[in-house]
Amino acid sequence: MALLEVRDLRVSFDTPDGVVRAVRGLSFDVERGTTLAVVGESGSGKSVATQTITGLTRGARILGSALFEGTELIGADLKALRKVRGAKIGMIFQDPLSSLHPYYTVGWQIVEMIRAHDRSTSKAAARRRAAHLLSLVGIPRAESRIDDYPHQFSGGMRQRVMIAMAMALDPAMLIADEPTTALDVTVQAQVLGVMRTLQQEFGTAIVLITHDLGVVAEMSDEVVVMYAGVVMERASRRTLFYRHHHPYTEGLLASLPARTKPGERLTPIAGAPPSLIKLPKGCPFAARCRYAFDKCFVDTPPLVTVYDDESHQSACWLSVDEKVREHQRAESYAEEAAT
Amino acid sequence: MSNNADSDSDRPVFSSPKDAAGDPLLRLDRVSKAFPVQSSKLFRRSRELVHAVEDVSLEVRPGETLGLVGETGCGKSTLARCIARLYDLTSGSVIFDGKDISYMSRREMRPLRREIQMIFQDPYGSLNPRRRVGSIIGDPFAIHDIGSRGERKKKVQDLMELVGLNPEHYNRFPSEFSGGQRQRIGTARALALRPRMVICDEPVSALDVSIQAQIINLLKDLQDEFGLTYIFISHDLSVVRHVSDRIAVMYLGRIVEVAPAEEVFECTRHPYTRALLSALPVADPDAADRRESIVLVGDIPSPTHPPSGCRFHTRCPKARPDCVRINPELEQVFDDGAEHLTACLHPLALGEDMSLARPQIEDSEILMAPRASVKSPGGTQ
Numbered sequence: 001m002a003l004l005e006v007r008d009l010r011v012s013f014d015t016p017d018g019v020v021r022a023v024r025g026l027s028f029d030v031e032r033g034t035t036l037a038v039v040g041e042s043g044s045g046k047s048v049a050t051q052t053i054t055g056l057t058r059g060a061r062i063l064g065s066a067l068f069e070g071t072e073l074i075g076a077d078l079k080a081l082r083k084v085r086g087a088k089i090g091m092i093f094q095d096p097l098s099s100l101h102p103y104y105t106v107g108w109q110i111v112e113m114i115r116a117h118d119r120s121t122s123k124a125a126a127r128r129r130a131a132h133l134l135s136l137v138g139i140p141r142a143e144s145r146i147d148d149y150p151h152q153f154s155g156g157m158r159q160r161v162m163i164a165m166a167m168a169l170d171p172a173m174l175i176a177d178e179p180t181t182a183l184d185v186t187v188q189a190q191v192l193g194v195m196r197t198l199q200q201e202f203g204t205a206i207v208l209i210t211h212d213l214g215v216v217a218e219m220s221d222e223v224v225v226m227y228a229g230v231v232m233e234r235a236s237r238r239t240l241f242y243r244h245h246h247p248y249t250e251g252l253l254a255s256l257p258a259r260t261k262p263g264e265r266l267t268p269i270a271g272a273p274p275s276l277i278k279l280p281k282g283c284p285f286a287a288r289c290r291y292a293f294d295k296c297f298v299d300t301p302p303l304v305t306v307y308d309d310e311s312h313q314s315a316c317w318l319s320v321d322e323k324v325r326e327h328q329r330a331e332s333y334a335e336e337a338a339t
Numbered sequence: 340m341s342n343n344a345d346s347d348s349d350r351p352v353f354s355s356p357k358d359a360a361g362d363p364l365l366r367l368d369r370v371s372k373a374f375p376v377q378s379s380k381l382f383r384r385s386r387e388l389v390h391a392v393e394d395v396s397l398e399v400r401p402g403e404t405l406g407l408v409g410e411t412g413c414g415k416s417t418l419a420r421c422i423a424r425l426y427d428l429t430s431g432s433v434i435f436d437g438k439d440i441s442y443m444s445r446r447e448m449r450p451l452r453r454e455i456q457m458i459f460q461d462p463y464g465s466l467n468p469r470r471r472v473g474s475i476i477g478d479p480f481a482i483h484d485i486g487s488r489g490e491r492k493k494k495v496q497d498l499m500e501l502v503g504l505n506p507e508h509y510n511r512f513p514s515e516f517s518g519g520q521r522q523r524i525g526t527a528r529a530l531a532l533r534p535r536m537v538i539c540d541e542p543v544s545a546l547d548v549s550i551q552a553q554i555i556n557l558l559k560d561l562q563d564e565f566g567l568t569y570i571f572i573s574h575d576l577s578v579v580r581h582v583s584d585r586i587a588v589m590y591l592g593r594i595v596e597v598a599p600a601e602e603v604f605e606c607t608r609h610p611y612t613r614a615l616l617s618a619l620p621v622a623d624p625d626a627a628d629r630r631e632s633i634v635l636v637g638d639i640p641s642p643t644h645p646p647s648g649c650r651f652h653t654r655c656p657k658a659r660p661d662c663v664r665i666n667p668e669l670e671q672v673f674d675d676g677a678e679h680l681t682a683c684l685h686p687l688a689l690g691e692d693m694s695l696a697r698p699q700i701e702d703s704e705i706l707m708a709p710r711a712s713v714k715s716p717g718g719t720q
Contacts, residue, residue, distance in 0.1 A: 184411050188618065257581035258577040266581070
């Protein structure tokens, strides 16, 4: 059994403009000790989905199931959720400053976090553990900095403090929602390095939500690509980058400047994502897809196994045979070059 | 894309082929900018200076794109604002098209404002939400008193078409557009007066990758069509590499390396540039597993009390005692061409492995760092 099993998760919000269907039938597994990357653009539902699993979406209409170590999280009462949240599932978010309380020292906040879940730990023991955690995530002079306030740390250091706090109770899973998006590249490399070291040391599973395919290539074992609230493609890291099936994945990779020769025109995906209030019929990506044909605008493609690889799935009407798909791809690009 | 927006312009079309020879369009000579900060400590108030930009000399040639990269707080945006004279300089001079504009008054600057325009990072924050798009784009015409009302409307609609917006959306509000479209609005506004130089300050950083590529292509098309000169600021090296002819790398207010774009990547001289490049995540699992990983230790030092000598010495794996004393000048190193300048006393030779280097000074952050951050794990599997 996987550590986390999410099945057919649906999340919608009532707004004055209509019902926003943010997540529309999402299923995925997270295995112990591995990293699952959830990739998608703004509004793809990647953050909403993981926040729902940890009970952080208020006022949403939620359907489906999320089993964590065999315990159902969807619809669980607050008391049961509190036992899991923080203790067994650690969380870090994009903006560490808004996740840390400005009035308390970081040490106090970590101690509080440890003692909230385990009253038997003495304050002194919790403090020692906090200092150890801070040095573990690479904060210099952790014993003295433990009494500093969040504003006395830089952005990268604050994110380290968040990681230390999330790891305080040795959780089985860490949900990292765009953990390095607000950081500079060199600091990002430091923080990703810390996450990797901790994973190797404690065997923590990581759900990494990101829009950055570079981070995905460096960190993930498995990848789920989301678009307009549904999974477009799921594959292992190498498969996703080298043998992807879905046109959306193809489009994302093609639009990266690093994948185009300097000076040449980039290949963007035309248009913009659909409104989640008035979703079109059929495949949500059809309007922007270079391969779209009649069926795509009528029927929604299911997520099916492609290229005879059990771990590789794609939600697309194009052929699931690798050779045929390659041929379609070559034809499409030749046609474009001709016009 | 149409170019009729330009046929009824009141100025001749500026076009300039990309030739390295000839006079630069913009020349910066030892530009510095310091901001005073009030810091009040108990019983004592002191006045300190943040040295945001220090001694920056640079040339930008007509028709080229100069990429300006660096991390938060390195002064790249401050430098851009000094060039556009949105900030007054502390010292040094900015020479645009042969004219010294460094200390011009607001009135003297006014005609020059047409020539230098800016596109900002945040397409939400740089458009007034209560005004219609047509009037936002038309503002430059109103300010510089160009054309009658009817003419202005025509021009605005031409501009909208030029940047790929539907001219019929003239009467809409910014909130009715997506992020990418708003960046197009900002671009249209910047191009309204046919500037010669456009300073793009992180123009695509807030956008999703698929939209980012659309805007980069648009900027490129506009450059080809109007012979624009760009200063392109970004923290994303892969974007900068793609758009730039030359790249200048900044660290803590100074330029540490400037070179033709490919040379920065292929023949990196400054240890900071190398560290920056190695930190860039690459969207290719094989390359990600293979590459050399130099994880910089610590954070960028405070610009109120910058380190002595070479400002990078506190975090540089190649730091030597002379780096603490001497502030290196931007100059040619090894057998580099005249185009490739580096400010480093111990620059990297071609193919040198920096991951093994250890600093030989005392106040290095690398030697003070705890275990976790020194370790540089390679690929995960």
